Amino acid sequence: MEENELALLCIGVALLGMAALIVQARSLEPGEKGIDTLQYADLGSLVEVYGRVSTASTKNGHWFLTVCDRQCIPVFIPSSLAQRINRSVNLHEIKSGHFVRVNGLLKEYNGALELVPMHASSLEVLKP
Amino acid sequence: MKELLLGQGLGALGLLPFVHTNLLLQLTRHFIGEGIPLAVFAVAVSFSHLVFQTVPSLFLFLPSEAHGMNIVPYQEIARAKKTAVALRIILTTFLLALLLSIALHPLIQQLLPIAYEMLKPHMVWMLPLLILLFFASETSMKSLACGMLVFFLAGALGNVAFTVPGIREPLFPLLTGLFALPAVLMETRTPQSQATETLQLKLKKSLVVGGVLAGAFSVLFPALSVSVLAGILLLFLEKKSGEFIVLASSIASSKLFYEFVxxxxxxxxxxxxxxxxxxxxxxxxxxxxxxxxxxVALTATGFASATVLLAHGKLASVLQRIPRTAFRIILLTGLLCLAYLFEGTTGVMISVSAGAVGALPILLNTRRSHAAGALLVPAAMHFAGISLDGILL
Known part of the structure; x- marks a missing residue:
């Protein structure tokens, strides 16, 4: 096979692989978990937690929440997602003591676990 | 003393490909106390692991936690039969960089907060600027177009890999696919010029100093891992692969020390x-x-280096007895099995897709460093606060 044909094949495989990964990811549903049960073994998984907001702050458009149940977990909302979330939930109105349900990817930041929401619908304020 | 020896021993598990320091620390946390003993243990594991993980990188061409994407020169060095020289250079660089980091720390400690305040407002455009400079160094429209194709395709894949759920450590399948799979699979297609460049292995002191400074100041930026930092440098240094190894080793050693500082x-x-x-x-x-x-860091690095230097000869003789074709098949199968073992089918899918992207520079005769887009595009987007999470998935 010629170099150019092989290159086209590689581009096709790469695009197909990315499409398959996106389709597979879209079909996943977050698993509900207690904050105190989250551990490093869960890294990279899609989880949903419920808890009380302990702190809520914003910097450079990013939002930082701390959601607590028996333990606490930081929730990081990147600015671009925060803008989309703000269309349905006013992040500025979230205060300490509010109960929220958040789903997202469990990631590691500076050696600690953190939850990163993925959709505009990933954050739900349950009780003000 | 007990914690130092335990940490030293545990760090030797760096001989097993892709056993991350964090994993080792998590598995052993309950067996170690608090305070100073915990600090000794953590430092000993980290530095011992840094040294031992060089072995699978050098002999099996696997991407390591410390060197990230350094496998390209490793593979070429093996072909040029200069693995032992490279090992000595890397280990010496680790020690020199650590000594220099220790010597410079009183000064750098003063400079870090000042540098942080100066750079913070400019991070959004600093990384894109570096990428633009890299593209500006292309000599023809064709190489620019091919380079951009590889870079942004790799960037898209990087974004997907770092976003899809179910992956604990996306770097492993991603880097394995981008660099290890095509390097092993298309060994015979690699241009000869790339193989001969790495023959000039030399420990340049200026690169050690540069690496120490880069590693020291990298701790200011949360997303700037060794892999990303090495990726930026790889953009500009690929033509001198031997130099890249010294620089990356120096960064790895310095960054590790300054993380503790x-x-x-x-x-x-x-x-x-x-x-x-x-x-x-x-x-x-x-x-x-x-x-x-x-x-503690010096003791762990020194002891681990001595052990590796004493034992590498036997390991090399075992590996050299394996026929090349069989070795390639074993390596390819092993890499895909590891991707499956660590990250399941998603990991294999990422590896295969990344393998296709990684093969493009060889087929299109463009620089393989363009594949660094897989790390740099997501990093640039992170600094800019752009998230594709909700759009992609």
């Missing part, structure tokens, strides 16, 4: 091991802690 001085933990050290920053007198950590 940052944990004690500005209470910022940039790794799990460093996070464990942060509580020590609240002790009434932290002044003797940095020299103490330096001593």
């Amino acid at each position: 940052a944990a004690l001085t500005i209470e910022k933990g940039r790794s799990l091991a460093a996070v464990w050290i942060v509580p020590l920053a609240s002790l009434p007198n932290t002044t003797p802690l940095v020299p103490f950590i330096a001593l």
Whole structure:
């Protein structure tokens, strides 16, 4: 096979692989978990937690929440997602003591676990 | 002393490909106490692991936690039969960079907060600027177009890999696919010129100094891992692969040391091991802690280096007896099996897709460093606060 044909094949495989990964990811549903049960073994998984907001702050458009149940977990909302979330939930109105349900990817930041929401619908304020 | 020996021994598990320091620390956390013993253990594991993980990288061409994407020169060095020289250079660089980092730390400690305030407002455009400079160095429209194709395709794949759920450590399948799979699979297609460039292996002191400074200041930026930093440097240094190895080793050693310094001085933990050290920053007198950590780091690095240097000959002779074709098949199968074992089918899918992207520079005769887009595009987007999470998935 010629170099150019092989290159086209590689581009096709790469695009197909990315499409398959996106389709597979879209079909996943977050698993509900207690904050105190989250551990490093869960890294990279899609989880949903419920808890009380302990702190809520914003910097450079990013939002930082701390959601607590028996333990606490930081929730990081990147600015671009925060803008989309703000269309349905006013992040500025979230205060300490509010109960929220958040789903997202469990990631590691500076050696600690953190939850990163993925959709505009990933954050739900349950009780003000 | 017990913690030092335990940490030293545990770090030797770096011989097993892709066993990350964090994993080792998590598995053993309950067996170690708090305070100083925990600090000694964390530092010993980290530095011992840094040295031992060089072995699978050099002999099996696998991407390591420390060197990230360094496997390209490793593979070429093996073909040029200069693995032993490269090993000596890397280990010497680790030690020299650590010694220099220790010597410079009183000065750098003063400069870090000033540099942080100066650079912080400019991070959004600094990384895109570096990428633009890299593209500007292309000599023809064709190479520019091919380079951009590889770079942005890799960038798209990087974004997907870092976003899809179910992956704990996307770097492994991603880097394995981008660099290891095509390097092994298309060994015979690699242009000869690329193989001969790496024959000039030399320990340049200026690169050690540069690496120490880059590693020291990298702790200011949360997303700037060794892989990303090495990726930026790889953009400009690929033509001298031997130099890249020295620089990347120096960064890895310096960054590791300064992560612990940052944990004690500005209470910022940039790794799990460093996070464990942060509580020590609240002790009434932290002044003797940095020299103490330096001593543990030097002991662990020195002892691990001596062990690796003594044992590498036997390992090399075993590996050299394996026929090349069989070795390639074993390596390819092994890499895909590891991707499956660690990250399941998603990991294999990422590896295969990345393998296709990684093969493009060889087929299109463009620089393989364009594949660094897989790390640099997501990093640039992170600094800019752009998230594709909700759009892609």
